[in-house]
Amino acid sequence: MRRRLAAGFAIAGAALLAVAGCSSSGSSGSSSGSTTLTLFGADYGTGPANSTTKYWDTIATAFHQANPSITVNVQTVNWNDFPNKVQTLVQNKQFPDILEGDTAPQFAQSHLLYKSSQVLSPAVLKDIMPKFLKDTAYQGTPYGIPFTTSTRALYYNKKIFAAAGISSPPTTWAQLQADAAKIKSKGFIGYGLPLGSEEAQAEALMWFLGNGGGYLNSSGKYAINSQANMQTLQFLSQLTKSGDTQPSPGTTDRKDVWSEFAQGKIGMVGGQPALIPIIQQAKVLKSSDYSTANFPGRTGPLASTLGVHDDIVAFNTGGHQAAIKKFLDFAYQNKYQLQFAREYGLLPATQTAASAMSSNPMFSAFFKNIPTSVNYPSYPNWTTVENQIKTTLGQAITGNPQQILNSIQQTALSGG
Amino acid sequence: MTDSTAVQETAGQPAAPPPPSYRPLRAGRIVRRLGPWPWIGPCLILIVVVVLWPIVAMVQTSTQNITPIGVTIGSAGFSNYTTLFHNPNLPGILARTVVWVASIVAITMVLSLGLAQLFNQRFPGRRVARWALIAPWAASVMMTALIFRWMLLPDNGVINVFLHQLGLVQFNSNESSWLGRPDSALAWMIGVAVFVSLPFTTYTLLAGLQAIPGELFEAARVDGASRWRSYRAITLPLLRPAFLVALLINVMNVFNSFPIIWEMTRGGPGYQTNTTTVFMYNLKQSFIGQAAAMSIVNFTLIIVIVLFFLRVSRFGRREA
Numbered sequence: 001m002r003r004r005l006a007a008g009f010a011i012a013g014a015a016l017l018a019v020a021g022c023s024s025s026g027s028s029g030s031s032s033g034s035t036t037l038t039l040f041g042a043d044y045g046t047g048p049a050n051s052t053t054k055y056w057d058t059i060a061t062a063f064h065q066a067n068p069s070i071t072v073n074v075q076t077v078n079w080n081d082f083p084n085k086v087q088t089l090v091q092n093k094q095f096p097d098i099l100e101g102d103t104a105p106q107f108a109q110s111h112l113l114y115k116s117s118q119v120l121s122p123a124v125l126k127d128i129m130p131k132f133l134k135d136t137a138y139q140g141t142p143y144g145i146p147f148t149t150s151t152r153a154l155y156y157n158k159k160i161f162a163a164a165g166i167s168s169p170p171t172t173w174a175q176l177q178a179d180a181a182k183i184k185s186k187g188f189i190g191y192g193l194p195l196g197s198e199e200a201q202a203e204a205l206m207w208f209l210g211n212g213g214g215y216l217n218s219s220g221k222y223a224i225n226s227q228a229n230m231q232t233l234q235f236l237s238q239l240t241k242s243g244d245t246q247p248s249p250g251t252t253d254r255k256d257v258w259s260e261f262a263q264g265k266i267g268m269v270g271g272q273p274a275l276i277p278i279i280q281q282a283k284v285l286k287s288s289d290y291s292t293a294n295f296p297g298r299t300g301p302l303a304s305t306l307g308v309h310d311d312i313v314a315f316n317t318g319g320h321q322a323a324i325k326k327f328l329d330f331a332y333q334n335k336y337q338l339q340f341a342r343e344y345g346l347l348p349a350t351q352t353a354a355s356a357m358s359s360n361p362m363f364s365a366f367f368k369n370i371p372t373s374v375n376y377p378s379y380p381n382w383t384t385v386e387n388q389i390k391t392t393l394g395q396a397i398t399g400n401p402q403q404i405l406n407s408i409q410q411t412a413l414s415g416g
Numbered sequence: 417m418t419d420s421t422a423v424q425e426t427a428g429q430p431a432a433p434p435p436p437s438y439r440p441l442r443a444g445r446i447v448r449r450l451g452p453w454p455w456i457g458p459c460l461i462l463i464v465v466v467v468l469w470p471i472v473a474m475v476q477t478s479t480q481n482i483t484p485i486g487v488t489i490g491s492a493g494f495s496n497y498t499t500l501f502h503n504p505n506l507p508g509i510l511a512r513t514v515v516w517v518a519s520i521v522a523i524t525m526v527l528s529l530g531l532a533q534l535f536n537q538r539f540p541g542r543r544v545a546r547w548a549l550i551a552p553w554a555a556s557v558m559m560t561a562l563i564f565r566w567m568l569l570p571d572n573g574v575i576n577v578f579l580h581q582l583g584l585v586q587f588n589s590n591e592s593s594w595l596g597r598p599d600s601a602l603a604w605m606i607g608v609a610v611f612v613s614l615p616f617t618t619y620t621l622l623a624g625l626q627a628i629p630g631e632l633f634e635a636a637r638v639d640g641a642s643r644w645r646s647y648r649a650i651t652l653p654l655l656r657p658a659f660l661v662a663l664l665i666n667v668m669n670v671f672n673s674f675p676i677i678w679e680m681t682r683g684g685p686g687y688q689t690n691t692t693t694v695f696m697y698n699l700k701q702s703f704i705g706q707a708a709a710m711s712i713v714n715f716t717l718i719i720v721i722v723l724f725f726l727r728v729s730r731f732g733r734r735e736a
Contacts, residue, residue: 083701090486091704106485189571189588197682247570247588248596250685265571383484384702391698395686 035323036071040089042101042310043076044148044274044344046281052076055340063330070323095317097324100147103313105380108138112315116142119314119325124332127350132309135375144311145328146349148340150272151369152206152306153292157285160188160267169268169293171301173210173235176268180244183267192257192269193236193249195394201376201386203254204393205306206270207232210297215377215385215412222377222385222412225405233401235298240397250394261290270295272308273366277345292365307373309349385412471715478708486704496705500713503706505687505695512602513671513691520606520670524613525663531614532621553615561679564608568594598688601681605689608676613669617662624658625651660729664722671718692717 039060045051053076060072075096077085082101089095095112107113116136117125125133128146136144156169164183170176180190194203208214213228223229240249246257246266261269262282269275271292279285294301314324337353340346347366348354358367376382388411396404481492500506535546552560567575570592579585585592595601628651636646652659674693677683683690683698690698692714700707 087484087486087700087704091482091488104485106483106487110483110485110487110489112487197684243589247590247593248685251593251596251681260571387484387702391684391701392686394684395688398685 034069034071035320036073037098037320037323037327038073038096038318039075039098039100040086040096041074041076041099042082043078044346046278050343052344055336055343059331059336063327066330067326070326072327093317095315097318097320098312098314098327100312101310103136103144103311104383105136105138105143105378106383107313107315108143109380112317113143114314114316114321114324116145118321119328120145120332121325121329124329124350127332127352129349129351129354129370131370131373132307132349132375135309135378136311136313137378138380144313145332146309147312148344149307149309149347149349149370150274151308151347151366151373152202152270152272152295153365153369154268154295155261155271155275155290155292156268157188157261157264157266157290159264159285159289160186164188164267169291170296171294172296173298176296177239177242177244180239180267181242184244189246189260189266190244190268191239192252192261192266193240193245194252194254194257195236195249195397196251196253196256197390197394198253198255199390200393201389202306202308203270204232204389205374205376206295206302207236209302209304209306209374210295211235212298214374222379222409224385224412225402225409229405230401232298233396233405237397237401249397264289273347273363274345276362287362294365294369304372304374305369307370307375309375379412381412381414474708474711474715478705478712480705480708482704484702484704492705496703496709499703500699500706500709505690509687509690509692509695512689513693516602516606516609516673516691517667517670520609520613521663521666523606523610524617524666525659527610528614528617528621528662531618532625535618535622536625549615549618551615552612557612558675558679560612561605561608561676564604565595565680568604570594570596595681596685598685601689605676605680608680609670609673612676613666617666620658620662620665621655624655627658628654660725664725667721667725668718671714671721 039056041052041056043052045054053074056072056074056076060074064071079101086099086101090112099107116133125145129149132146132149133142133144136142136146154169160183161167161169161179164179164186166179166182170179176191183190194200205214208229211228211232213223213226213232215222215224217223217226236249239245240247246252246260257266257269258271258275258278259282260266261271261275262279262284264284279290280287295305296302312328314321314328332350334350334352334356337348337350338356341348341353341357347363347370348357354367354370358364376386379385385408388408392404392408478496479492479494480488481490481495482488531549535542535549539545567573570576570589571587573592575594576585576587576592579592580587590597594604632650632654633646636650641649671691672693673691674697677689677691677694678697681689683694687695687698692710696707696710696714699710
């Protein structure tokens with residue numbers, strides 16, 4: 001009897017220990033002069049074979065060999081889960097030392113970050129494209145370090161264009177619609193319009209820019225429900241109703257139209273260099289079967305297109321400033337910037353890497369667009385505005401565009 | 417009880433010296449009282465940690481002011497709730513949730529009654545058929561939803577290919593985009609939800625049917641009752657416990673159902689195919705506090721439904 005009791009208590013004790021064990025995992029820090037940094041990043045790969053974890057691990061291993069006292073633990077998560085995972089980490093105060101991906105201005109607002117100049121040597125910092133670095137500023141001071149960038153252009157399928165008797169890519173909306181109608185009559189989709197929740201904010205901005213609109217007005221204030229944006233959505237609605245796009249743009253994601261373009265089913269689609277590896281993997285289109293052109297606007301091609309940058313931010317919560325600085329100086333080496341750009345079809349963030357790469361004809365058009373590119377607003381509440389655009393803007397195609405734009409503008413003006 | 421009477425009896429006896437083994441006896445009693453704890457203890461700890469603690473955390477979160485990136489910046493009082501209740505999308509979402517739960521559960525229960533009856537008959541291949549019914553249950557719901565989404569793709573989904581061959585729809589037309597239109601998307605998703613709910617419900621009802629003694633039907637036949645009469649007077653009343661269990665579990669499952677809608681439409685276009693469960697997740701992207709408030713509302717709703725249901729079903733049992 002007594003022995004059984006003892007066994008029972010032992011089991012209960014073990015269960016308690018197990019429960020307690022769950023909550024006390026993940027201790028990091030510096031003991032006996034060695035430092036462990038945690039790096040949390042977005043995964044740009046399409047599967048385990050080209051996971052971004054591999055990229056970071058290569059750097060972390062090389063860095064550890066050069067600096068045996070610092071170890072870097074790498075974790076990446078796919079883009080779909082990235083915002084959620086970051087939210088959870090922050091909410092549970094499990095801050096990484098280094099975060100790469102979509103980094104919100106609120107981190108700086110909440111005093112969680114080192115300034116860019118605190119975690120990167122002046123020489124390296126000077127090499128970051130100033131256009132994008134300026135964008136990471138909170139109250140005038142940069143808190144992020146652009147790591148990878150991209151600009152947008154119009155991709156078109158030359159084979160489909162030839163079959164439909166189109167000689168050159170469209171430069172105006174009217175031409176785009178006429179071309180799309182010709183393509184449709186050949187049994188293909190004219191223009192792939194992704195206004196679903198994945199990246200509606202990017203697609204919409206390219207169209208807004210074509211009509212002199214955008215998310216901000218010329219004085220940098222939110223102007224989402226402007227007349228120009230309103231007209232743009234009316235045009236897109238009419239384009240869809242005429243059948244010149246795929247059906248239901250409001251529920252179509254970017255990855256859907258990109259993969260259909262890669263399969264040779266769509267005549268035209270907006271894209272960035274990252275579409276190139278997708279086309280290559282699909283093995284349907286040869287590199288001579290498609291090309292890129294400036295995105296058309298209402299009366300002529302876009303003078304400035306959308307530029308996007310993903311940044312690195314360094315959290316001050318772990319107090320590892322010196323180690324972070326050492327690692328980032330190491331990671332921003334030219335060869336690693338180029339390796340990343342090549343692997344995922346994106347543009348680098350340093351000027352050295354950019355000039356090394358801009359001679360590549362595949363990417364030259366995208367590099368040309370960087371100096372004039374328009375970026376997303378950098379207000380702290382942009383994340384909230386962006387989420388609302390992702391969820392609701394697609395409804396403007398079938399619903400009431402004015403009401404939807406007004407509602408987004410209201411959110412934008414209602415502070416952080 | 418027996419212990420206390422024993423104590424009273426000894427107390428009634430003329431004063432006797434206290435037994436020398438008094439203290440050890442009491443210790444033994446305490447140990448005996450503690451006896452069950454090692455066995456139920458882990459279970460209770462599990463319930464506290466896995467069930468109760470998250471509820472407490474959820475209530476806490478719903479009264480906090482949390483920025484979209486996850487930084488808690490203080491108490492929000494009930495403002496998360498008031499903002500949520502003033503959300504213009506909420507009434508439509510609540511109404512849709514009622515339609516979603518009611519239609520799926522009703523269709524599932526009716527179909528399952530028929531299926532259970534069928535599987536209770538003796539026919540060649542019954543064993544295989546019963547196994548086959550498990551398939552939608554055994555497959556991951558997310559996978560099932562994903563496959564249905566692919567079958568409904570506007571240009572090469574197998575359902576559209578079939579309808580195209582019949583000359584009913586054109587590829588890449590508005591009609592072929594079943595999941596792009598809120599009404600047809602909801603109808604298809606209700607269909608998928610019924611499909612994945614059928615196996616469990618049918619098996620529960622089948623178990624209930626098999627528990628009904630055959631003699632009752634024999635007696636009814638001897639009394640000259642028609643088949644329909646004996647179904648109504650014997651099968652349905654005796655099936656009641658199984659039916660109620662299946663109904664209750666289905667209501668909870670369907671109310672909390674997330675993967676079907678998430679995989680097929682993500683609740684879109686806009687919020688037009690959100691149920692309260694999906695809406696809670698959508699809110700979380702920007703408004704963590706409001707999402708927690710929505711969770712509490714969902715939790716309360718489901719508790720109310722279950723309590724109401726238990727009450728009604730007990731009334732029914734008393735009448736019978």
